[in-house]
Amino acid sequence: RQPAVRAGAAVTAAVLTAGATLQLNKSAKKSGKKQLVLAVEQVLQSPTDVESAQKRLATVQSSVGLDDPAFAALKADVFALYVQAMVLATKGEMSLREVDDLKRLKSVMGLSGLDTGTGMYEAARALYSAKRVWLEDSGVSSGGEVDVDVQIAQKELDKLLFLADRLFADGETDEARAYENSRIWRVFGLKDQEAQARMLGVALPFFRAEVNRVVSMPMLEADMGAREQDRIARERKSLGVDQL
Secondary structure, three states, X not given: OOXXXXXXXXXXXXXXXXXXXXXXXXXXXXXXXXXXXXXXXXXXXXXXXXXXXXXXXXXXXXXXXXXXXXXXXXXXXXXXXXXXXXXXXXXXXXXXXXXXXXXXXXXXXXOOHHHHHHHHHHHHHHHHHHHHHHHOXXXXXXXXXXXXXXXXXXXXXXXXXXXXXXXXXXXXOHHHHHHHHHHHHHHOOOOHHHHHHHHHHHHHHHHHHHHHHHHHOOOOHHHHHHHHHHHXXXXXXXXXXHHO
């Protein structure tokens, strides 16, 4: 049986913001973007299996008369909108549930690795365009005051980098992951070491929290070492700590 699809609140709520909706409506009749967004939201708001969800989206492709390459491009565009909304609506605050939400969205939409890379790249370009002034600012005034807008923009960048990396690690080769990440890093003018440090800064608090939780769990003495190591190893892999 296919896994159930469940959307995180950040995805479904943010994509329905006035700005995103207006952006979609401008070209809805020509591109079918509005129809696809509405279909995706119906799927995400009511749990269903992935196969049924993809059949529902296929009816959109048929109704708008797009061939497979054109529809794939449209799906990548809509996926980029969801990523952008998830980052901006939360002001960069990170929840690990959002990684799972985007993986589900990727599965529901039937996105290939190339489609996912395109969507994440477009989301990165949109973030840079919207927040360029603050991303290029040091965030500290001559009087030593911290600019809140700069702090938020930097957190949004860190979140986007982390989300992208976790998606690129989902079923892709190391080479493909490295290539797609490098495209996004170049959007923001980031060197490899800085980008990896930013992603590690997102991952480590979650990893430390899991380690503390596992260590504090009551276990039989005989099982403690093996179970702790297994849980911690799985968390390291999930967060990509070993890869950064």
